[in-house]
Amino acid sequence: ELMLQGGYLLWDTPSQYGFLSTIFIYLMPFDDPWMKFYYLNSILNFIFSIILFLTIWNRGSFLWMFISFLLTYSVIFLLPGGQWQYNIASTPSTGMMRFFTSIILLFLIFKLNNSTWIKQIQLIIPVWLIGVFWSFESAFYCSCVVFPWVVNNVFFIKNSLKQKIITLIIFPLTFVTLVGVISLYYLINLGNLPDYWAFMEYAFAWLGGNKNIQ
Numbered sequence: 001e002l003m004l005q006g007g008y009l010l011w012d013t014p015s016q017y018g019f020l021s022t023i024f025i026y027l028m029p030f031d032d033p034w035m036k037f038y039y040l041n042s043i044l045n046f047i048f049s050i051i052l053f054l055t056i057w058n059r060g061s062f063l064w065m066f067i068s069f070l071l072t073y074s075v076i077f078l079l080p081g082g083q084w085q086y087n088i089a090s091t092p093s094t095g096m097m098r099f100f101t102s103i104i105l106l107f108l109i110f111k112l113n114n115s116t117w118i119k120q121i122q123l124i125i126p127v128w129l130i131g132v133f134w135s136f137e138s139a140f141y142c143s144c145v146v147f148p149w150v151v152n153n154v155f156f157i158k159n160s161l162k163q164k165i166i167t168l169i170i171f172p173l174t175f176v177t178l179v180g181v182i183s184l185y186y187l188i189n190l191g192n193l194p195d196y197w198a199f200m201e202y203a204f205a206w207l208g209g210n211k212n213i214q
Contacts, residue, residue, distance in 0.1 A: 008190065018135025021097060037097075044096035049076045051107055101131030102141035109149050117153065117163050124149070125174055132175060136200070146171065 007013035009022055017025075028036035049072055057068035096103070105127050112120045124146065131142030153159055153167045186194045 008186070017097065018133075018138065020130060020133045021135050021138070041097050044100045045076065048096050048100060048103060049073075051103075052076065055107070098135070098137060099141065101127065101134050101138050102145055105131060105142050105145045109145070117157075117159055117167075120149075121166070121170065125170060128171065129174055129178060133178070 009019055025033070025036045025040050028040050030036045030039065052075065053068050053072040056071055057065050060068075105124070108123055108127055109120075112123060128142050128146050132139040134142075150167055150171070154164045159167070183193050186192060
């Protein structure tokens with residue numbers, strides 16, 4: 001709502017859910033903020049359902065395709081709704097707004113297991129960056145997902161010394177670079193650097209519930 005009125009995240013617009021996640025909601029072509037959120041969450045749920053279905057089915061028989069559909073429908077659309085069959089797109093706590101990027105990252109690492117090191121780097125880094133800037137929670141999940149990949153590539157796979165060094169530094173380096181680009185954008189357009197601390201303070205205040213932000 002504040003962004004629709006001309007506010008800027010990291011400056012005069014606090015956000016409980018994160019940075020990129022709020023921007024993606026803002027970019028949805030609807031006037032009502034809740035409709036923006038509802039449709040984005042629904043789209044992410046749908047994309048995840050397709051990925052889960054294809055993973056379970058794995059181009060098996062027609063019977064297994066039908067079973068895969070039932071499993072996917074139950075796991076994503078029935079079980080999270082509980083005994084009251086709530087709509088899973090109604091709140092971020094039950095939809096893909098929280099877990100989408102980390103799940104995509106897991107799927108990507110699995111699919112790229114036999115690919116070349118450079119191809120893995122080229123695809124994993126952008127998804128990881130999206131996940132890190134999506135929200136604080138997503139940043140933690142995505143970093144936990146990518147950490148074993150880094151350890152594996154540095155200590156267990158026969159990569160060159162240069163590849164191992166790049167594997168170690170590419171994640172913090174791209175993160176710092178993107179933070180610098182965002183800071184430069186704010187400095188040029190607003191004349192101020194982003195208030196990262198205030199943004200984090202408000203987001204983390206929600207960890208203890210609504211009473212901490214009153």
